[in-house]
Amino acid sequence: MMLRIDQGRIIDPANNIDRIGSVYIEGGKIVSVTEEPVGFKPDTVIDASHQIVCPGFIDLSARLRDMGHSRKATFKSEVLAAATAGVTTLCLQPDTVPVIDTPAVVELIKELAEKAGYPQIYAVGALTQKLEGTELSSMLSLKQAGCIAVGNANQPVKNLLILRRAMEYAASHDLLLMFRSNDFWLGNNGCAHEGAVATRYGLPSIPEAAETIALAQCLELAELTGCRVHFGQLSCKRSVIKIHQAKKYGLKVSADVAIHQLHLTENDMTPFDSAYHVLPPLRTEEDKRYLRKGLADSTLNSICSDHQPHDLDAKLGAFPETEPGMSALETLLPLMLKLVTQHAITLEQGIACLSANPARVLRLQSGALTPGFSADVCVFDPELDWQVNAENWKSQGVNTPFWGQTLKGRVTHTLQAGKIIHRL
Amino acid sequence: MTDNLQLNAEGKLKHFLTIEGLDKSLLTEILDTAESFAGVSEHQVKKVPLLRGKTIVNLFFENSTRTRTTFELAATRLSADVINMNIATSATSKGESLLDTIRNLEAMFVDMFVVRHALSGAAHFIAQQTAPHISVINAGDGQHAHPTQAMLDMFTIRQIKPDFASLRVAIIGDILHSRVARSEIQALNTLGAAEVRVIAPKTLLPAHVESLGVTVSHNLTEGLKDIDVVMMLRLQKERMSSALLPSESEYFKCFGLTEEKLKIAKPDAIVMHPGPINRGVEIDSKVADGPQSVILKQVSNGIAVRMAVMAMAMQKQGVTA
Numbered sequence: 001m002m003l004r005i006d007q008g009r010i011i012d013p014a015n016n017i018d019r020i021g022s023v024y025i026e027g028g029k030i031v032s033v034t035e036e037p038v039g040f041k042p043d044t045v046i047d048a049s050h051q052i053v054c055p056g057f058i059d060l061s062a063r064l065r066d067m068g069h070s071r072k073a074t075f076k077s078e079v080l081a082a083a084t085a086g087v088t089t090l091c092l093q094p095d096t097v098p099v100i101d102t103p104a105v106v107e108l109i110k111e112l113a114e115k116a117g118y119p120q121i122y123a124v125g126a127l128t129q130k131l132e133g134t135e136l137s138s139m140l141s142l143k144q145a146g147c148i149a150v151g152n153a154n155q156p157v158k159n160l161l162i163l164r165r166a167m168e169y170a171a172s173h174d175l176l177l178m179f180r181s182n183d184f185w186l187g188n189n190g191c192a193h194e195g196a197v198a199t200r201y202g203l204p205s206i207p208e209a210a211e212t213i214a215l216a217q218c219l220e221l222a223e224l225t226g227c228r229v230h231f232g233q234l235s236c237k238r239s240v241i242k243i244h245q246a247k248k249y250g251l252k253v254s255a256d257v258a259i260h261q262l263h264l265t266e267n268d269m270t271p272f273d274s275a276y277h278v279l280p281p282l283r284t285e286e287d288k289r290y291l292r293k294g295l296a297d298s299t300l301n302s303i304c305s306d307h308q309p310h311d312l313d314a315k316l317g318a319f320p321e322t323e324p325g326m327s328a329l330e331t332l333l334p335l336m337l338k339l340v341t342q343h344a345i346t347l348e349q350g351i352a353c354l355s356a357n358p359a360r361v362l363r364l365q366s367g368a369l370t371p372g373f374s375a376d377v378c379v380f381d382p383e384l385d386w387q388v389n390a391e392n393w394k395s396q397g398v399n400t401p402f403w404g405q406t407l408k409g410r411v412t413h414t415l416q417a418g419k420i421i422h423r424l
Numbered sequence: 425m426t427d428n429l430q431l432n433a434e435g436k437l438k439h440f441l442t443i444e445g446l447d448k449s450l451l452t453e454i455l456d457t458a459e460s461f462a463g464v465s466e467h468q469v470k471k472v473p474l475l476r477g478k479t480i481v482n483l484f485f486e487n488s489t490r491t492r493t494t495f496e497l498a499a500t501r502l503s504a505d506v507i508n509m510n511i512a513t514s515a516t517s518k519g520e521s522l523l524d525t526i527r528n529l530e531a532m533f534v535d536m537f538v539v540r541h542a543l544s545g546a547a548h549f550i551a552q553q554t555a556p557h558i559s560v561i562n563a564g565d566g567q568h569a570h571p572t573q574a575m576l577d578m579f580t581i582r583q584i585k586p587d588f589a590s591l592r593v594a595i596i597g598d599i600l601h602s603r604v605a606r607s608e609i610q611a612l613n614t615l616g617a618a619e620v621r622v623i624a625p626k627t628l629l630p631a632h633v634e635s636l637g638v639t640v641s642h643n644l645t646e647g648l649k650d651i652d653v654v655m656m657l658r659l660q661k662e663r664m665s666s667a668l669l670p671s672e673s674e675y676f677k678c679f680g681l682t683e684e685k686l687k688i689a690k691p692d693a694i695v696m697h698p699g700p701i702n703r704g705v706e707i708d709s710k711v712a713d714g715p716q717s718v719i720l721k722q723v724s725n726g727i728a729v730r731m732a733v734m735a736m737a738m739q740k741q742g743v744t745a
Contacts, residue, residue, distance in 0.1 A: 196635035200444070202544040202567030202606055205631065271429075272545035316523055316553075318543035320566070 001043055002026045003418060008048025008379060010034065012055060013352035014359075014368035023053055025375040028418035033369050044420075046413055048379050052347075055355035055367050056088025056376030056414060060178070060256050061232050062307040062329065064090075064121070065396075066112060068097025073309035073396040078329070079118035081395035083422035085329040086378035086411035087305070089359075089366060091178070094126040095153035101126040101137045103145035110146060120376070120416060122148035122362070124178055127166050133157040136166055140173050148362055149176040149230070154279060156184035160217060167227035176362070177229045179218050181239070182280065186210035191320045193281040197266040204320060206281055208236040215239050219246050222253055230361050231255040233306050235280035237290035244299045254361050255299070257291050258306035259335045260326055262344070264288075264401065274315040274322035275401040278306075292344040301357040303350075305332045309397020327397035330388075334407035337382055341408075347382075375418040384410040429551055437736045439551045439560040442569040443610035451578065451614055457732035458579050458725070464501055465727055474735050475504035478535040483525075483550075484563070485511045485541040490699055490723065491563050491573075495538045498730035507534075522546065523553060530555050536734065537561070544568035544603075559737040561730075567601050573698050574607035576729040578615060580722050581653055584694055588615040592650050594689070595638075596623045596679060597657030597706055600630045600668075604698045605657060613637045623647035624679065627668040644679050648688040656681055656697045659706045672705050682708045686716065694718050 005023040010033060012018075021034030024042075031037055059082070065073035082090060092109060094100040100109070106123045113121040125142035127150045129135045139150055150170055157163040170177050190206035192198040198205035215231060219242065222229045231243065234255055243255045260278065265288050269276040276282060294300040308325025315322050336350045345353070359367025366376055386392055387406045414422035430439040430446070437450065464472055480499045482492055492508065499506045511525060522541075529537070536559045539547045544566030551560040564570040585591060593612055599605045599622050612620045620638045622629065633640060641647030648654065659675060669675050686695065695707075695717045703709045712719060 194631045196632040199630040199632050199635060200606070202565075202569070202603055204544075204567075207631070272548045313521070316521075316549075318522065318541060318546035318549050318565070320543045320545070 001418065002041060003044045003046070004040070004042040005046045005048050005053050005377065005379060005413075008051045008053035010053045010369065011348060011351050012369040013348050014055070014356035015370060017369070018348060023369060023377065025377075025415070025418050028375055030369050030371050030373050030375050032371055046379060051379050051381050051412060053377060053379050054351045055369055056378045056416065057086050057332065057354040058358040058362070058364070058367050059087050059090040059305050059307070059329070059332070060230070060302055060358050060361065061093055061258070061304040062090045063093055063095075063309065063325070065309060067108070072311045072314065075112045075116040075118070075121075077394065077396040078307070078309060079113075079116045081329045082118065083414045083416070084394045084411060085305075085332050086380060086414050086422075087329060087332070088376035088378070088414060088416045089120040089122065089364070091122050091124050091148060091362070093153045094124050094151055095131060095155065099126050099131050100124065100147070101129050101131070101142070103141050106142060106145035106147055118416065118421065122146070124149045124151040124153075126150065127152045127170070127177065128157060128162070131155040133162065136169055139170055139175055143173055143175055149178045151178035151232070152180055154180040154182055156182070160221070163218070164221050164225060167221050167225040171225050171227040177227050178232050179229050180232050181211045181215035181218060181234070183210045183214045186213060191277060191281065191324070192269075193266045193283045195266055195284060197269060201271060208238055208283065211236055211280055212238045212242060215242055219251060219253065222251055229253045233258045233261070233280065233304065234291070234300065235261050236283050236287045240290045240294035240299055244294070247299065254301050256302035256304045256358070257295065257300050259303050259328060259332055260306070261291055262288065262295070262303070262339060263335055268401070272319045273401070274317070274319055275326070275399055275403070277315075277319060277322050277324045278326055279324040292339065295339075295353060296345050296349065301353065302361060303332075303336060303353040304358075305329045307395075309395050310399045311397070315399050325399070326401065327395045327399050329395060330393060331400060331402050331407065333380060333411060334409040337409040375415055377413075377415040378411055379413040380409060380411045382409050384408070386410050429548065436739055437733070440571055440733050440737055441547045441551055441560065441562045443571050443574055443607050443614065444569075446614065448614050448616065451575070451611060454575050454729070454732050454736065455579050455582055457736060458575070458728040461731040462725070462728040464731070465724070471501055471503055473503045475499070475502040475738060478504045478738065479533065480504045480506050480536045480538060480734070481529055481534045482506060482508045482538045483511060483529070483540070484509065485539075485546070486564070488540055488564070491540065494723070494726040495563060495730050498727050498734060501727065502731055502734060504734075522549070526550055526554055530558065534558065536737065538563050540564045542566055561733060561737065564603055566603065567606070568603050569607045570603040571607050572726070572730055572733055573604050574611040575733065576722060576726045577608060577655070577696060577698070578611050579725045579729050580696065580718055581694070583721075584718065585652060588612070588617050591617045591652045592619040592621065593617055593653040593655060594621045594623055594647055594651045595655045595657065596644065596647070596681065598628045598659055598663060599624050599633060599657070600628045601660065602657050606636070608655060609636050609638055621647055621651070625669070628663070644681075644685055645688060648685060651689040652693055654681065654686065654689055654693055654695045656695065656707050658698065658700065659702055676705055680704070680706055680708060681711050683710050683714065686711055696722060699723065
């Protein structure tokens with residue numbers, strides 16, 4: 001099976017490529033970029049003229065629900081959303097129901113992924129049993145079953161001794177820790193950023209210190225234990241500064257930011273609109289500015305969707321009792337492109353943050369159009385307008401504050417291991 | 425970010441959820457309307473027929489005696505039929521969602537919900553979800569707003585000190601958890617008070633409290649200088665167990681209002697409290713029962729102000745106050 005993606009603008013940050021040309025795919029792998037291999041007779045040709053051809057996106061944090069949460073979403077509905085969004089690989093956070101803390105759950109996830117026709121779903125194993133923060137999970141078994149990393153999924157680890165030991169143990173098996181920095185006690189069951197807006201609306205609030213203190217503790221332990229750590233979904237200025245300092249100091253850490261944090265702040269919250277209820281909460285303009293700056297200077301190397309589809313009931317109620325999270329896969333690309341048009345980052349950086357960089361975090365041979373790599377490719381039209389509405393939306397969760405808006409930039413083709421999994 | 429949800433297309437009150445977004449003329453209209461109702465309670469027949477045939481449901485998800493009673497009295501004096509529902513002890517404890525409770529009551533053809541709920545935004549949520557002909561009055565939601573309490577306090581202040589522009593008002597106590605404080609601050613600022621000052625330890629003040637339009641003091645003795653109106657807030661006992669304060673007695677020593685401390689304020693200052701009072705915790709009995717206290721006046725005024733708000737919110741249904 002041979003396939004050619006014809007005459008698109010190829011942007012492949014890992015290989016420093018940005019030029020018009022064609023991509024040649026055979027047997028599910030990239031065989032050549034721009035130069036036609038001898039005797040190449042494609043069965044399929046995708047016309048990519050006036051479009052951008054880049055590596056398929058790698059999402060470091062998503063929830064697909066299913067299993068005990070199938071009322072919210074299923075693998076079937078969400079992989080469709082992922083494919084539509086140009087995402088070809090995604091990491092599943094361990095707070096599924098049941099929690100990803102045994103090889104059996106990992107197997108079940110693999111099975112569901114195969115059945116949904118989207119095999120590149122990587123489970124992140126729970127750092128502690130049931131994510132309760134008290135006893136270590138069987139990390140080696142989880143790794144052998146296929147877990148790409150371990151994580152705490154925003155759940156607290158009971159104390160620093162347990163976190164230290166969990167990190168030492170993870171390091172012993174060369175496992176990456178995907179850490180969500182959130183001090184449970186300082187968070188105090190809040191639902192909004194501790195600032196002027198929460199004060200005005202009387203919402204229980206979460207200070208930045210809930211994130212930065214947990215982050216600082218984990219950085220210290222990263223040095224002590226030698227554990228590789230990736231900090232997920234940072235939300236504030238001081239976290240960016242801390243990561244910058246840690247990298248300068250020489251710690252092997254990386255960090256990402258959820259796409260909505262780069263666009264929305266506490267000021268965007270319409271009063272008590274649960275679509276804006278996310279964790280960590282939407283913070284200030286200054287925080288947003290620093291998160292963007294952090295991306296531009298590579299302090300933060302990846303952008304994730306932090307996709308969390310919900311059923312309608314989960315978002316119907318008084319703001320504090322609604323469930324946090326946005327359905328965010330399908331708005332990922334247009335919101336990244338908006339960062340480019342707003343001159344926060346370059347297009348090449350934006351694509352790298354969605355492909356080459358997360359691949360490096362996960363140590364995957366992916367995220368690039370390198371000959372020999374699996375043909376995970378995204379073709380998108382950066383100028384195509386589309387409306388976020390029921391007709392275009394694939395995720396079962398419609399919990400997005402962008403509902404009804406017209407966004408620019410749409411994926412026309414997604415290839416996973418050479419197979420076309422989305423065609424507009 | 426304004427709250428247009430509570431106004432109809434003509435700018436009239438449809439719901440009463442928060443003071444925020446309402447202008448001075450509307451607040452003054454509420455006070456004037458309340459004035460016209462103030463006499464009703466002193467008549468031999470304490471009723472006007474304005475809301476005859478209307479059904480009002482007092483939907484209390486949180487316990488309250490005073491607020492519920494004055495709402496009930498206000499509704500009956502307007503000749504409405506009133507149903508009291510204490511959901512704290514009924515439906516939701518059986519697992520029914522807030523929305524299901526509302527849908528069920530809607531199906532019983534009610535005209536107005538008076539809502540108290542422990543979560544901020546609950547009244548907004550109900551106003552957004554309920555059938556368009558139903559009005560919602562917020563009787564206190566979480567730490568967000570308690571607009572009728574604020575208006576009855578404005579009414580009480582206006583009876584004694586009609587010129588808001590010359591007033592310096594101190595609000596003392598647990599601002600952080602107080603929906604009353606948030607609504608009072610908004611009402612006083614909208615009516616043009618010269619200064620609103622909050623006095624509390626840092627543990628009982630929300631972040632960026634100045635952004636609400638107040639000046640801040642952590643010291644009662646300093647904070648009471650030049651004050652015309654002293655508003656005390658109730659201190660909940662659970663503030664001690666959540667490490668916000670060391671003890672009731674230390675709180676009283678620092679922030680309790682005694683006769684001696686009251687002397688620091690202007691000699692004609694009035695003392696207010698939304699109730700229920702913790703005697704000897706935030707206020708000394710001698711002050712609560714003393715000549716400068718208007719606490720019981722606040723309670724009586726609560727009826728007239730709630731009548732005014734209910735009648736105004738029903739105007740769209742042909743009721744003229």
